[in-house]
Structures are given as structure tokens and as C-alpha cells.
Amino acid sequence: xxxxxxxxxxxxxxxxxxxxxxxxxxxxxxxxxxxxxxxxxxxxxxxxxxxxxxxxxxxxxxxxxxxxxxxxxxxxxxxxxxxxxxxxxxxxxxxxxxxxxxxxxxxxxxxxxxxxxxxxxxxxxxxxxxxxxxxxxxxxxxxxxxxxxxxxxxxxxxxxxxxxxxxxxxxxxxxxxxxxxxxxxxxxxxxxxxxxxxxxxxxxxxxxxxxxxxxxxxxxxxxxxxxxxxxxxxxxxxxxxxxxxxxxxxxxxxxxxxxxxxxxxxxxxxxxxxxxxxxxxxxxxxxxxxxxxxxxxxxxxxxxxxxxxxxxxxxxxxxxxxxxxxxxxxxxxxxxxxxxxxxxxxxxxxxxxxxxxxxxxxxxxxxxxxxxxxxxxxxxxxxxxxxxxxxxxxxxxxxxxxxxxxxxxxxxxxxxxxxxxxxxxxxxx
Amino acid sequence: xxxxxxxxxxxxxxxxxxxxxxxxxxxxxxxxxxxxxxxxxxxxxxxxxxxxxxxxxxxxxxxxxxxxxxxxxxxxxxxxxxxxxxxxxxxxxxxxxxxxxxxxxxxxxxxxxxxxxxxxxxxxxxxxxxxxxxxxxxxxxxxxxxxxxxxxxxxxxxxxxxxxxxxxxxxxxxxxxxxxxxxxxxxxxxxxxxxxxxxxxxxxxxxxxxxxxxxxxxxxxxxxxxxxxxxxxxxxxxxxxxxxxxxxxxxxxxxxxxxxxxxxxxxxxxxxxxxxxxxxxxxxxxxxxxxxxxxxxxxxxxxxxxx
Numbered sequence: 001x002x003x004x005x006x007x008x009x010x011x012x013x014x015x016x017x018x019x020x021x022x023x024x025x026x027x028x029x030x031x032x033x034x035x036x037x038x039x040x041x042x043x044x045x046x047x048x049x050x051x052x053x054x055x056x057x058x059x060x061x062x063x064x065x066x067x068x069x070x071x072x073x074x075x076x077x078x079x080x081x082x083x084x085x086x087x088x089x090x091x092x093x094x095x096x097x098x099x100x101x102x103x104x105x106x107x108x109x110x111x112x113x114x115x116x117x118x119x120x121x122x123x124x125x126x127x128x129x130x131x132x133x134x135x136x137x138x139x140x141x142x143x144x145x146x147x148x149x150x151x152x153x154x155x156x157x158x159x160x161x162x163x164x165x166x167x168x169x170x171x172x173x174x175x176x177x178x179x180x181x182x183x184x185x186x187x188x189x190x191x192x193x194x195x196x197x198x199x200x201x202x203x204x205x206x207x208x209x210x211x212x213x214x215x216x217x218x219x220x221x222x223x224x225x226x227x228x229x230x231x232x233x234x235x236x237x238x239x240x241x242x243x244x245x246x247x248x249x250x251x252x253x254x255x256x257x258x259x260x261x262x263x264x265x266x267x268x269x270x271x272x273x274x275x276x277x278x279x280x281x282x283x284x285x286x287x288x289x290x291x292x293x294x295x296x297x298x299x300x301x302x303x304x305x306x307x308x309x310x311x312x313x314x315x316x317x318x319x320x321x322x323x324x325x326x327x328x329x330x331x332x333x334x335x336x337x338x339x340x341x342x343x344x345x346x347x348x349x350x351x352x353x354x355x356x357x358x359x360x361x362x363x364x365x366x367x368x369x370x371x372x373x374x375x376x377x378x379x380x381x382x383x384x385x386x387x388x389x390x391x392x393x394x395x396x397x398x399x400x401x402x403x404x405x406x407x408x409x410x411x412x413x414x415x416x417x418x419x420x421x422x423x424x425x426x427x428x429x
Numbered sequence: 430x431x432x433x434x435x436x437x438x439x440x441x442x443x444x445x446x447x448x449x450x451x452x453x454x455x456x457x458x459x460x461x462x463x464x465x466x467x468x469x470x471x472x473x474x475x476x477x478x479x480x481x482x483x484x485x486x487x488x489x490x491x492x493x494x495x496x497x498x499x500x501x502x503x504x505x506x507x508x509x510x511x512x513x514x515x516x517x518x519x520x521x522x523x524x525x526x527x528x529x530x531x532x533x534x535x536x537x538x539x540x541x542x543x544x545x546x547x548x549x550x551x552x553x554x555x556x557x558x559x560x561x562x563x564x565x566x567x568x569x570x571x572x573x574x575x576x577x578x579x580x581x582x583x584x585x586x587x588x589x590x591x592x593x594x595x596x597x598x599x600x601x602x603x604x605x606x607x608x609x610x611x612x613x614x615x616x617x618x619x620x621x622x623x624x625x626x627x628x629x630x631x632x633x634x635x636x637x638x639x640x641x642x643x644x645x646x647x648x649x650x651x652x653x654x655x656x657x658x659x660x661x662x663x664x665x666x667x668x669x670x671x672x673x674x675x676x677x678x679x680x681x682x683x684x685x686x687x688x689x690x691x692x693x694x695x696x697x698x699x700x701x702x703x704x705x706x707x708x709x710x711x712x713x714x715x716x717x718x719x720x721x722x723x724x725x726x727x728x729x730x731x732x733x734x735x736x
Contacts, residue, residue: 195626199625199627201542201563202563203542203562204562271545272545272546313518317520318538318542318546319542
């Protein structure tokens with residue numbers, strides 16, 4: 001089955017293409033972009049995108065799919081369904097499964113499972129250290145062969161600086177970036193951001209410097225061994241400042257932030273809603289403004305979801321013992337469009353952070369609308385208003401602090417690998 | 430002024446008028462405890478549960494006596510004897526108890542926000558009997574009652590709060606309540622025990638005990654919250670007591686008519702010396718007595734609320 005998307009405003013942030021055009025997809029590839037294209041032959045599904053925008057499918061460098069080992073929280077099937085609903089066509093899943101993805105056989109398992117059940121492309125992230133224990137390097141080379149594009153001990157930092165140095169050096173062998181979760185665990189024994197809100201709630205708190213100290217350490221190590229480093233889920237003003245300065249001296253630094261760090265502050269934790277419990281924690285208003293500014297001035301290269309689905313029972317407990325994490329794939333795009341509505345970013349700038357830059361980080365040939373390229377794309381309307389209803393999530397994780405929020409901008413159709421992977425029920429095109 | 434709230438979860442959310450309503454109501458209840466027959470029928474037929482996940486003597490007993498003097502039926506549940514040890518969640522415990530139709534549940538818990546969670550689940554009233562390092566509203570109310578009783582007014586008072594401020598729900602609730610009045614509050618302790626951003630609450634920080642108590646009308650001593658890891662914030666109890674233990678000499682620096690308070694339990698010889706705890710300026714046992722009256726007032730107001 002071939003697909004003809006007619007009359008949409010086609011945008012391609014990489015080439016700067018922007019115009020009312022038709023896109024013809026043959027098999028898994030974009031065959032032609034022109035106007036107007038007539039039906040070429042039989043077996044063509046015509047999609048009317050009049051009034052909507054056609055853009056590359058989104059790429060997320062940070063999700064948790066929980067399989068293998070935590071299938072009650074999420075599976076590769078439900079997680080990728082949530083991804084395509086959110087407009088994502090390529091995602092990275094972190095290694096903190098059970099067993100940990102620290103060897104080829106686990107990577108193989110995930111890759112095989114994705115092939116049979118995945119609704120979009122998934123690139124497993126390998127662990128830096130065996131069992132995420134921070135003690136010895138995992139078999140990175142074998143995992144690269146099996147399909148990983150990056151390594152990370154996400155969930156914690158590699159505490160041993162000497163070991164992280166070796167990981168950064170060793171990863172150069174495969175030309176893959178190390179993704180760093182920045183958290184000084186001795187400073188971060190807490191559940192919320194240390195600030196005025198934590199003073200009022202009495203919840204154990206984590207200061208912003210717990211992140212910033214490791215941000216600085218990891219950039220210093222990477223520069224010393226001349227290896228690429230990607231700092232994930234950056235959340236504080238101090239981190240943005242440190243990264244902005246370091247990037248002037250050393251070019252192989254990239255970073256991402258998540259929609260919750262530019263959409264909501266630690267004040268939301270004051271009524272003890274465990275859906276606001278996330279690591280790093282929701283920060284202060286000043287931090288949120290600095291993150292937004294960092295996105296505007298390109299200190300922050302990309303937006304990732306840190307999609308962290310959890311079962312309701314793990315959130316339906318006292319704040320201290322609730323799990324950390326936000327189920328983010330189905331709200332990330334609309335929250336990110338908020339940056340365009342507020343005038344922080346242009347549409348092209350936003351898509352660069354959601355497609356081109358993550359593709360470049362991972363060395364992926366996706367994230368573009370161009371003849372001859374794989375057909376990964378989305379059709380969306382930036383003006384449609386909708387209300388977040390966590391009960392409608394495809395993800396098993398209903399844990400979101402955005403339940404009930406009115407958002408503006410909606411994904412209507414996702415095409416992954418030339419096939420319709422998601423169609424919004426409201427989309428008649 | 431009428432009481433309208435279903436729950437008392439903290440001083441947060443209370444207006445000055447509501448605080449004064451509790452204090453004024455307590456005034457009328459204090460006399461009952463001094464009678465021969467210490468019981469009035471006000472809450473006859475009401476069921477009050479105390480659900481304590483943390484050890485407590487005075488708070489639990491005080492609530493129970495308050496309830497009984499108002500003729501309510503009381504049931505005490507301690508975590509060590511509850512389904513908690515069998516792995517039941519707070520949510521399920523709450524639903525189970527709610528099915529037995531209590532009128533008020535008083536909860537104490539080591540984790541901040543547990544009473545708020547309970548209040549969202551149950552339709553009956555919830556009173557926070559202390560949640561982690563968050564709030565202890567009835568303690569603050571009885572402290573304000575005692576200050577007002579001894580000083581005649583809250584306005585114009587200088588209050589020094591000394592000790593493990595960062596872990597203290599008593600300090601937090603007292604600060605939030607005293608902020609409604611024209612008071613000067615100084616928090617004193619080693620810097621590790623003074624939380625960052627304290628000044629945002631309109632409170633002064635002071636490391637030196639002698640300076641902190643100078644000219645104070647009220648000295649409120651706190652114990653080190655060992656159960657919240659307080660000991661790790663200082664090198665040793667011995668060193669702490671030499672620098673932050675309240676002596677008679679310290680009290681001498683305060684105003685002549687200063688009072689010394691302590692929410693209990695006291696660690697004599699650590700934060701407070703014997704001659705201070707038992708001295709003429711000590712109102713520690715008045716606090717305990719007033720606690721019953723204030724808790725009677727709280728129960729009375731919650732159950733008689735205007736809906």
C-alpha cells in the first residue's frame with residue numbers, strides 16, 4: 001500500500017523546506033515531494049492534510065519501556081503505541097530493565113521483540129557498567145553489534161570518575177555517545193527540589209547542585225579524553241549556565257531537557273501529588289525560566305521525554321515511597337508546542353530539537369522529509385485544543401501531573417516506516 | 430466566624446481568624462478538665478480513631494482524653510499492631526477504616542503528606558497528628574494558646590526556636606501560625622540544622638544561642654530528631670549540648686518574664702538542662718494541659734462545622 005498525503009504544509013527543519021505540498025510514499029520510502037501529485041497507480045491511500053502540518057516523525061533519546069522484567073509497568077508494545085500516538089517514530093529505551101541491558105543477549109531480546117511487536121523504531125541503550133552497578137564496564141562492543149547506539153547508566157551517575165573516564169574512552173572505539181544522568185547521590189537523598197516548596201512541605205529535598213556538580217565533572221572528563229558526552233534531563237539554571245560556558249571551549253557536548261522541566265515547577269509538589277515525583281525533581285520557577293532560555297539560545301540541543309511509566313499502585317502511596325517518574329510520550333509534543341505558542345522557538349527550531357538534533361546524536365538517517373528517505377512522519381495541527389486524560393493513554397503508565405491540562409496542538413497521524421502507525425479518531429483526512 | 434473545614438491537615442491554609450477561633454474555643458473547654466466530673470456530652474455518639482504510624486505518648490493520649498471528655502468513643506490503632514506490618518497500604522487501611530464509619534481520624538505518620546492522602550480518600554474528618562518533618566498543627570495551636578495565656582497577647586512577642594529546625598514539624602507549624610501575628614521569630618541551631626530559604630518565611634537565623642535568646646519573650650526548645658537522621662547533622666550529642674543546650678544562664682539573657690517551652694519528649698542534659706526544664710519559667714507542663722483543651726476545641730469545631 002502506498003500513501004499520498006495531500007495539501008499539507010510540509011516542513012523539513014533540516015533543509016528548511018516549508019510549503020503546501022503533497023508527499024508520496026512508496027513502500028517504506030518517501031518517493032516524491034511536489035505539488036500537486038495525482039494518484040499514481042492503484043493501491044494508494046490518499047490522506048487529506050489540508051489545514052494541517054506534515055513534519056518528520058519525532059525522535060526521543062530517552063524513554064523507559066520496562067521490558068524485559070517490568071511488563072506490568074509497560075511493554076515494548078504499549079510503549080511504542082504511546083510513542084506513535086505522541087508523534088514519535090524512533091525512540092531510545094534505557095537499560096534499567098530486569099535483567100539490565102548490559103549484554104548482547106538482552107539487546108537481542110529487545111530488538112527481536114521490537115521487530116515483532118513494536119509500533120515504531122526502537123534503539124536500545126546499553127548499560128555503561130554491568131548491572132548498572134558502577135563497578136566494571138559492560139560488554140559495549142557486543143551490544144553495539146546487536147544494535148545499541150549509545151550507552152548510559154541512566155537512573156544514576158557512574159560515581160567512579162576513573163571508570164567513567166574509561167567508558168568515555170572506550171565508547172570512542174564505536175563512535176557512540178555516552179548519555180549521562182547527572183546526580184551526585186550523596187547530595188540527592190530526597191524526593192523534591194530543595195527550595196521554598198520543600199521548606200513548606202518538609203519533604204526530603206535535593207539541591208540543584210546535586211545535578212550541577214556532576215554536569216561539570218562529566219563535561220570535564222569528556223573534554224579531557226576528547227569524547228562526545230550527552231547530558232540528559234537537564235533541569236537547573238546552574239546546569240544550563242555551566243553547559244553554555246563549557247560548549248564554548250569544547251564542542252562535543254550536547255544535552256536535552258524534558259517537557260516537565262519547562263512546563264511545571266516544584267510548587268506542584270505542595271499538595272503531595274505523587275505524579276509530580278520525578279528524578280531530577282521539578283525545579284523552581286527560576287530554573288524553569290533558565291531551561292526555557294537555554295532552549296531558545298540553543299544551549300539545550302534537544303527535548304527528550306524521559307518517559308517513565310509506572311503502575312498506579314506504586315504511585316498510590318505516601319510521597320516518600322512512591323516511584324519516581326512521569327509517563328511522558330503522549331503529552332511531550334503538545335507541551336513542547338507550547339514553546340512555539342509562547343514565541344520561545346519557531347516551529348522549525350522546535351522540530352530541530354525533536355528530530356534533526358537527536359538523529360545527529362545517534363547517527364540515524366531519520367528525522368527528515370526528503371525524497372529517498374525512510375517515510376517516518378507525522379501530520380499535526382498546532383491549533384487544536386484538547387484535554388489530557390491519562391485514562392486514555394496507550395501507555396500502561398497513567399502517571400502524569402498534566403492530567404486535566406488543556407493543551408494546544410495535537411498529533412493526528414503518524415507514519416512509521418511507510419505505514420500508518422497511529423491515526424487520531426478525530427482526524428478525518 | 431464559623432468553622433467550615435472538614436480536615437485539619439496543617440497550619441497551612443488556616444486564616445488568622447480560624448487560628449483565633451480554635452484558641453478561643455479551647456478557652457471555654459479548659460475548665461472542663463479541672464472539674465470533678467471531667468465530661469460533657471457534646472460529641473456523644475461520635476467515633477474517633479487515632480491511627481499512629483509513629484510512636485507517641487503525649488499526642489495520642491492527649492487526643493484520646495480530649496475525645497473522651499467530649500463523650501466520643503475512641504479507638505487507638507498503632508502501626509506495630511496494625512495491618513501495616515502485614516503490608517497493607519495506607520490507602521487500603523484508610524478505606525477499611527472508613528467502611529466502619531468513623532467521624533474523625535487522627536493520623537500520625539513519619540512521611541510528609543500522609544494525612545493529605547488520607548483526607549483525599551475518606552469522607553470523614555482527618556486531623557494531622559504530625560507528618561514527618563512537615564506539620565504538627567495541634568502542637569502549634571496549643572503552643573500559641575500557651576503563649577497567649579502566659580503573655581496576654583501574641584502581638585509584639587519575640588520567639589526564639591532552638592534546635593533541629595530542619596527536621597521539626599513543630600517549628601514549621603509554629604512559624605506558619607506565628608506569622609499571622611506581629612511577632613519576631615529567630616531560629617537558632619547549628620547551620621546544618623537550619624533549612625535553606627528559611628528567611629523566605631520571614632524568620633531570622635542565628636547560630637549563637639546566647640544571641641538568639643537575648644530579649645526573647647518565648648524560648649522554644651526542640652529535641653534532635655534522631656528518627657529523621659538528625660544525629661548525622663552534628664559531630665556528637667556532647668558537642669551539641671555544650672553549644673545548644675539551654676542553661677539557666679541563657680534564660681537570664683532573655684526578658685525577665687520569659688517562658689521556656691518544649692513540645693516533648695525532652696532529652697534532659699542535651700537540649701535542655703534540668704534546672705531549666707523544672708524552673709519557674711518553664712511552661713512545659715502547661716503546654717501538656719492546654720493540649721487537651723486545644724484538641725477538644727479542634728474536634729468540636731470539625732464535627733460541628735457549617736456545611
